[in-house]
Amino acid sequence: MIKPYKKVNPDSAKGSVHVMAEVAEVVRRVVDHGESLDRLLVQPNLPDRRNEPAFREMAYGTCRYFPHIDWYLGMLLERPLRQKDRILHFLLAVGIYQIEHMRTPDYAVLNEAVGATSSLDRNWARKLVNGVLRNYLRERSHYDVSEMPEHQAHAFSEFLFDRIKSDWPKRYLEIVEASNTRPPLTLRVNLAKTSRDKAIQTLQENSMACVATRDSPVGFTLSSPVPVNQIPGFSQGEVSVQDESAQLAALELECDGNLNVLDACAAPGGKTTHLIEMFRENCTITAVDLDSRCTLIHQNLARLGLQANVVAGDVRKPGTWWNGNPYDRILLDVPCSGSGVIRRHPDIKYRRKPGDLDKFHMLQTSMLAAVWELLHPGGLVLYVTCSIFHRENDDVIASFISQGDDREVQAIGKIPGIATRFGMQRLPGFGDGDGFYYCKIRKPLRTTGE
Template sequence: MGKKPNLFNTRATAATLLVKVINQKRSLTAVLPQAVAPLSDQDSAFVQTLCYTTLRWFPKLSYLIQLLLTRPLRTQDKDIYCLLLLGLCQLIDLATPVHAALSETVSAAQALKKSWAKGLINGVLRNYLRNEDSLKKQITYHQEAYTAHPKWLLQTIQQYWPNHWQQIITANNTHPPLSLRVNSLEGTKEHYLRELESYCIEAQILPYTHQGITLTKPYSVAALPGFHQGKVSVQDGAGQQAAILLDVQSNQRILDACAAPGGKTCHILELNPTANLVALDIDQIRLSRIQENLTRLQLKANLILGDATDPHTWWDGILFDRILLDAPCTSSGVIRRHPDIKVLRQKEDIHRLAVLQERILNALWSLLAPGGLLLYCTCSIFPPENDEQILKFLISHSDAKISSFTVPWGIPQKIGQQLLTGTENFDGFYYARLEKCK
């Protein structure tokens, strides 16, 4: 593109962000903060809504554009393609008034210095409105568009979860709840619920969690009572299981590998203030996010920049009593929170990430003390990243055995427990616990 858009045109800003995600394959969470920084809170929220919703329904919206365009756009006009996505998203999924959706999206072309596209955008969006019923009918015959999932992802979910795939697809396309973890060092979830009530913020207890609550309606995190003072953190109910299952005892030495952004790190320390915790991550920017969370919650950990597959470059030689490995994965269980996964992931990523997980598991196992526990978890719903991975590990490590646990949530696997996206309104997560033989 070369030319910087008018940052105060929200749709132009959203379009440039979508180009970075769809065409440059960058994650939305990585590119969003800087783009919305100059905007007002209201405009920032609107840009986020536009981007997240467009990516959530991308397979459907892109199919409609195929039907509506008489000829493909030029390679250098990816931003105009994204404006068309945004325009359809406003009309179909955001219930934006027709006049606003058309006029403001057309105006965004001007902000992108592409006035020639104003007529094209106006024509395509009006063509959709004229033929809305027939186009929606065509969607029902196109599986990718109808389910809003790329073909490989839909088929993989159907393959592994033939009796649950429709539930998973529906959950993936649903706006996720805002779930919180109350800091147990600051008070109980019941006390915080009463505090929310005094602010007229509706919430309820999150099942199967020690300190979890869910807000009935979306709310600005920064405006939550006591957030900046460390009373509460954002964390899905599935993620809140890790610190419990790790079963940390007083004064134990803990490794939280692949720790960023630090939600589980902080939860472990809230439950076990005496723990000697090392938080490891390979990315300096992500490591700084852990420190921000620790500072806000007034907690302390030893942060290390390092590669989990190569411990000899950062490990001090002292064994750990507990290791939490929240392994890199396809993130197939958190698509509702990160809909850009539909654009960024490909089927071959399952094998590629499973290979990386195996390398990390093998490397970290040697750092665990005899009698110690390693908790393996992913935010994936695909068995090659989960119980198949752990089964392979057990076969090749005679000093490892399953440390079983009983929980009231999820689906028991050959090894470990699987939560499917949307169950109990949780994200999709897998947990398995291993003990090192003495």
């Protein structure tokens, strides 16, 4: 369980000054310690909840652009700050993010940043913070950015940037650019309750502009994101939040006929509920995930008024949860680096290390091998990741199919993207969706005499 982040001194904090100090502490925990940004923002320590939108914008934005901002701070600071005062480094980063990417007037950013030193018990640093930010405002257009390392110029860690460039030498610039954009809020309509056209009309009648997704027949994207509890039909189960690329998985699974279907690694339940919405009349659907994650699946099922067989268990150990009935279709959305969803989770830039891809590769290969034993002859496994790295995608499939002659890779037919050796890759921003990989593998029917 993650510990709550260190609280700043609220006695000397007023409004946005307190917010800026809190953001600096969150960014420090993400960048220096690799903690989850989403978890740190679950219960922000804010005296006024009206400041939460600005708080989240500064936290996500500073994490998104920190490698780039950090280069400027290296130019602005005569020497690195002492480790015990490193929080000031992040306070300055938050200030530069506001100057460059928010509508806050420059003078207000300086006043808030200087005031935030009191909230951080660093009153002695008022002149330092004021001086550094003033120098930035004066000199920012004069720095020779050609000297900036390429990975920092594109606001990425060196490891991730080099890996993207190596895997996608002709497309790496469009990938990192898309990964630094704000993600859209995409919804999936529940066709059992309404139609996409009707859902779009309802939102437009409530002054929420939206447009149908290009590739998913059940999706639409809001022009301006809003809290989900403000979306008409969300609480009634008429729509769900789900990225367009994630919506496409259920369409490729070929669930025609009376089939036994498994959604492995199912939490939080977006794909499970989509499968039920599409195929509940003729399919039996089971969702399995670790016990600690099953609550999320139940919550999504309850909101949508749906039912599924939810099983707590480790996909790699089916003997502890499988009832022995083979599955005709298995959707395996494995844990991965998340390199295709960095625009939604900028903390991935700091949480992923060079050895992680090999660890994920081993985990993914073991999961694929485990669910293969549960598949009925003639059945299909759809292997899915939200990664853009070959090590987690085609390399996993190559390793798996080399271990037996009872596995046939089939062409992806309903998902647009970039064809790879074995599957289909959607890069971040393709069709406004996240980066996803899909590979479909069929187990041949047994021949007579076996």
